[in-house]
Amino acid sequence: MRTNKPNSWIFCVAATVTIAAAFSGRLAGQTAAVKSSAESSGSSTLWSVQVERIDPGGLGLAHSFQIAIYENLLEELKKTKRFKYVLREGDRKASEIPDSLILKTTVVKYTPGSETQRAVTTVSGATKLTVRSQLLTHEGRIVLESTVNGNVRFFGSNLRATHNLARNVAKVIRQSVWLGSERLARHSPVTSDCGRHPSPGF
Amino acid sequence: MSTRDSSRLGGRMYRLFVLRNDKNRCFVGHALISLWALLLCSGIGALAQSNAPALKANPLFSIRATHLVGWPDTKSNCRGTLSTQDKVLRFQQGAKPIAQVDIASVRDAFLGEETMQVGGLPMKIGKAAAPYGGGRVVSLFAHKKYDTLTLEYVDVDGGLHGAIFQVAKGQGELVRNELVARGASFSAGEDPTKQSISEDTHENK
Numbered sequence A: 001m002r003t004n005k006p007n008s009w010i011f012c013v014a015a016t017v018t019i020a021a022a023f024s025g026r027l028a029g030q031t032a033a034v035k036s037s038a039e040s041s042g043s044s045t046l047w048s049v050q051v052e053r054i055d056p057g058g059l060g061l062a063h064s065f066q067i068a069i070y071e072n073l074l075e076e077l078k079k080t081k082r083f084k085y086v087l088r089e090g091d092r093k094a095s096e097i098p099d100s101l102i103l104k105t106t107v108v109k110y111t112p113g114s115e116t117q118r119a120v121t122t123v124s125g126a127t128k129l130t131v132r133s134q135l136l137t138h139e140g141r142i143v144l145e146s147t148v149n150g151n152v153r154f155f156g157s158n159l160r161a162t163h164n165l166a167r168n169v170a171k172v173i174r175q176s177v178w179l180g181s182e183r184l185a186r187h188s189p190v191t192s193d194c195g196r197h198p199s200p201g202f
Numbered sequence B: 001m002s003t004r005d006s007s008r009l010g011g012r013m014y015r016l017f018v019l020r021n022d023k024n025r026c027f028v029g030h031a032l033i034s035l036w037a038l039l040l041c042s043g044i045g046a047l048a049q050s051n052a053p054a055l056k057a058n059p060l061f062s063i064r065a066t067h068l069v070g071w072p073d074t075k076s077n078c079r080g081t082l083s084t085q086d087k088v089l090r091f092q093q094g095a096k097p098i099a100q101v102d103i104a105s106v107r108d109a110f111l112g113e114e115t116m117q118v119g120g121l122p123m124k125i126g127k128a129a130a131p132y133g134g135g136r137v138v139s140l141f142a143h144k145k146y147d148t149l150t151l152e153y154v155d156v157d158g159g160l161h162g163a164i165f166q167v168a169k170g171q172g173e174l175v176r177n178e179l180v181a182r183g184a185s186f187s188a189g190e191d192p193t194k195q196s197i198s199e200d201t202h203e204n205k
Helices: A004-041 A063-080 A092-096 A115-121 A160-175 A182-186 B003-010 B024-057 B120-129 B131-141 B171-181 B192-204
Strands: A047-051 A083-088 A100-111 A127-136 A142-152 A190-194 B061-069 B078-085 B088-092 B099-102 B106-117 B143-154 B160-168
Touching (some): A047 A063, A063 A100, A063 A160, A063 B106, A063 B160, A115 B106, A115 B143, A127 A160, A142 A160, B078 B171, B099 B143, B106 B160, B120 B131, B131 B143, B160 B171
Parallel strands (some): A047 A083
Antiparallel strands (some): A127 A142, B061 B160, B088 B099, B106 B143
């Protein structure tokens, strides 16, 4: 009897370990199955995007603003981690990447401001930018279209508006459901109007 | 005044050297020193002339600048030295590694003007803490005009890059001229001065 008691304990522990290992393996298998099914359905397909230079839209936007928007857009789009590659205009690698989109940005409204005016009056001198962003396929099909604002109302230089604008554009793209969804397959564009209110960072 | 004195005062001096009566030895010493100085100066001049072509081929151009956005491997809003050497445009922030771009890859350079508040964050806090809106009065005078230098360049894959630097007033044109002198070819489609005027007008509104 005494020799049987430790044996039973050992058996119990071994059984518990076996059951635990089996369950963990099954759970891992389930997770992998879910992941593979999600990938096969295409909901997590990583697209690439090529950012085109900013179209000033005949509003006389300074070159420094155009370049600042362009560079900040590239930076913010990389941060979203929703794109496999974020490419620049003219990049020869773009032709080799199959699932790639083009981001077109056109300035539709620009109100130049003054940092000094903002510092003195607080209520005036805001720099305001409004752009229309379009995500297109290489065939010219619009996948996502949105009007986005970027402002500097209180603190910061005028170029800060470009940073806020790029952040808002990236936010719209991150929150949209176009990536790999059926919407892209149905060719119906997603239209949104975002960034009307300044972000808390202003 | 005697006739002798008048002739001495009004007469013309024909002697090249005026001999001093009492300090002959001292005069010879002075003459030797002068001759040595003359030879030394001419020698330096000759040396400078012989070195001139080498310096002209590779003069170092360097200005203080603040990088705002776009330069490779450089943080935004950092101060450093923008310089040209041989065929590259460099930006170095203190002891950090140099980030550089081939001047030949620079496609365009635009100049602009921007007025900014000086003093940074400490000044802002001070202005906010000043009683009776005193900070606003300070803001009226605590601003400075800068030149913004916007460069467009391409990488090895042909991708378009842009970089913006803030330099002291008047130095943006110098950098642009330096780039042109070193072989950068800018598109003739747009007048950079027009850009400058446009930005200035916006700021003054």
